[in-house]
Amino acid sequence: MLQRQVCKKFIFIFIFLITALVFISDSAMSSTGWNLALNGRVLGDVPIKEQGRLTMVSIGTMVRLLQLDLEQKEDTLLIYYKNNKLQLVHKATAVWLNVQLLPTASAPVLENGHWWLDSRSAMKILQSLYQAAGDKSTLSWMGASDIPVVIEELQPLQEEIKPAIQQPVQQPTCELKSLRWGRYEEKIRVVFDYLGVAEPKAKEVDTSVSIVFSGSSLSQNDLSSPYPQDVSVKMNTLNGKYIVSLHSVQGGKMNIFTLPNPTRLVVDIFPEKQKEILEITAPGGNIPESQNVSVPQRVAVPPQKKSKKPLIVVDPGHGGKDPGAVSNGLREKNLNLQFSKLLAESIKKRGFDVRLTRSTDIYLKLRERTELANNWEADMFISIHANALPKGRHATGTEIYIMALPTDKDAMQLALIENRELTGDNGSESSAQVDKKTKMLLNILGNMQQNAKISDSTDVAEYLFKAGKNNRLNMRRVAQAPFFVLRGASMPAVLIETGFITERSEAKKLASTSFQRQFAEAIAQGVEAYFNGGR
Incomplete structure (x- = not known):
């Protein structure tokens, strides 16, 4: 009898506990x-x-x-x-x-x-x-x-x-880890490698620049200049800050900017006196004519000062083993080169300096295109392409892109297609791997060096778009997408999709010399308007 009562009490307690747990769980949910x-x-x-x-x-x-x-x-x-x-x-x-x-x-x-x-x-x-x-x-x-x-x-x-x-945030760190030097045809480059979430603060006064870090393990010997006749270096500490000062002994201008992966601050110093002859990558746009050459050659050139005229680099997309989009009997790489040559001619007529990344049917890797523009110290980079859509979809018109977050799903899809050219770099990467790289590129877009150029690139795109409209071109839109070919450009950069090669009526127009000239004149007007009215 006693055992039955104990058993009943146990069952009652067990049921009560289960009910309580269910109630608490339901309340929490x-x-x-x-x-x-x-x-x-x-x-x-x-x-x-x-x-x-x-x-x-x-x-x-x-x-x-x-x-x-x-x-x-x-x-x-x-x-x-x-x-x-x-x-x-x-x-x-x-x-x-x-x-x-x-x-x-x-x-x-x-x-x-x-x-x-x-x-x-x-x-x-x-x-x-x-x-x-x-x-x-x-x-x-x-x-x-x-x-x-x-x-x-x-x-x-x-x-x-x-x-x-709600609580005060600790000051972000920016610790100097190493210092690297390089000498080029007209400049001396000083690279500060640093760690931390903040960027170093740089203050330029006349021919000197002071860069402030939160800390460093480098000594004065580590900072010594290999070119003391041109650049002197001093190190000071103030209120726990680590200050490195560069002074251009010969005078001349300086260019200061940051780069990602790894994070680093770059100071380019342009002494006024001439430097010895050094090798630079593909000077003057003289890219070898042979189709067997896959990269620009390195040749020696006499020292020359950069022209005071703005330099525009026009990049014909694809080329060589990479035909780009193929539709309606046309190959995109050929159209891109035709448009680019006429565009370069139209821009040059307006008093600007112009160089092509390729002047023949050769293959250039995506990163090499902006590297050329950077080496030439270009003031604007324009990459020329032709658009394409999958079967069953239709569109017409010119689109101008800057490298940024995708405006929409179509912009992202276009970037994925254009970036698959990366599979040709060494043949070891699949389209899926390249697509993953493209999506990872979205993370890179938050870095400060790219942000500094986004506004300028947007201005360029708007000037070109307006010029196209004024010349009665079918201007579809200005948009954003993560294009690898624009990554790393240290100047305002845009990518122009001249039209849709997959659209039969538009493909015929794209192949027309008269339309190509009309297009070139319109874009050249936009370039001129940007430099005359946008600065």
């Missing part, structure tokens, strides 16, 4: 979000979901709670506040704030009508939007939106978020 606050005032509930180690939030809900303007165009989300714009692209690990790119910890994802982004990145980009508009309001998370049990469960995550939003 009922919470679907965090409270978003503006200046400490809770605005409402934002849906969340876990994705690995990240907590993803509905950024669309955040925008609606903040009463910002919102617009969705296919795979792109646009957020507006006081004439400032944020642009998110599905699965692109950076966002566009006006003309600046902001890297994110994860890619925004569009699922079932919701745009999801990790909580830190969502907070960072929206706070940046407010700052861009001159609004000093503060955004923050104020805990979960449901019962206390859930708040306790979310507390560890909340503690991770608070320091990034």
Whole structure:
């Protein structure tokens, strides 16, 4: 009898515990979000979901709670506040704030009508939007939106978020690791390799430049100049900062910029006196005529100062073993060369210096094209291509691209197609591997050196587009996509898709010499307008 009573009590307790656990579990599951606050005032509930180690939030809900303007165009989300714009692209690990790119910890994802982004990145980009508009309001998370049990469960995550939003952020580091020197035909190049999330600050005064780092393990001997008759170096410390100063003994201008992968700051010094003859890559655009040569040759040239005229480098896309798009009896590589030669001729008539990356049917790797432009110290880079669409799809018109986040799905697809030329570099990479590289390139777009050129490249694209319109060309749009051929250009760079080779009527027009000349004249007018009115 006693055993039965004990058994009944045990069963009752067991059922009670199971019921309590189910109740708690159901209550916990009922919470679907965090409270978003503006200046400490809770605005409402934002849906969340876990994705690995990240907590993803509905950024669309955040925008609606903040009463910002919102617009969705296919795979792109646009957020507006006081004439400032944020642009998110599905699965692109950076966002566009006006003309600046902001890297994110994860890619925004569009699922079932919701745009999801990790909580830190969502907070960072929206706070940046407010700052861009001159609004000093503060955004923050104020805990979960449901019962206390859930708040306790979310507390560890909340503690991770608070320091990034509310507490003072430690000063970012920028530690100098090494110093490298190089001498070229007209300049001396000094490369500062550094580690850290911040960029070194550089201040130029006359013929000297001072660069500030947060620290360094280098000594004065490590910094000694191999060309003391041209460049002197000094090192000082001030308030815990490490300052390296370069002085051009011979006078002349300096060019200072940063480069990624690895992060480094570059100072080009142009002494006024002439230097000895050195080898440079493919000077004067004299690329060998032989089709068997796959890369530009290195030849010696007499020293010469760069012309005061702006130098425009025109790049005929594809070539040699890479025909580009083939349709309607035409090969893209041939069309690109025809358009480029006429464009170079039209630009030269307007008093500019012009060079072609290739003047014959030879193959150049994508990276070699901008390397040539950089070596020639070009002021503008224009890559000429012809567009293509898969069977069943139709479009006409000229498109102008800058290297940035893709404007839409079509822009991304075009970049994937153009970048597959990389498979020809050594034959070892598949299209899938190259596609992965293209998507990884989206991460690179957040670096400062590229940001500095995005605004200039956008201006160039707009001038060319307007000139095309004025000359009654069918100008389709200005857009953005991650093209490898534009990566690394140290000058404003655009890629022009002259028209759709897959469209029968347009292919016939592209092959017409009269249209090619009309096109060349229009783009040349845009180049001239940019340098005369855009600077």
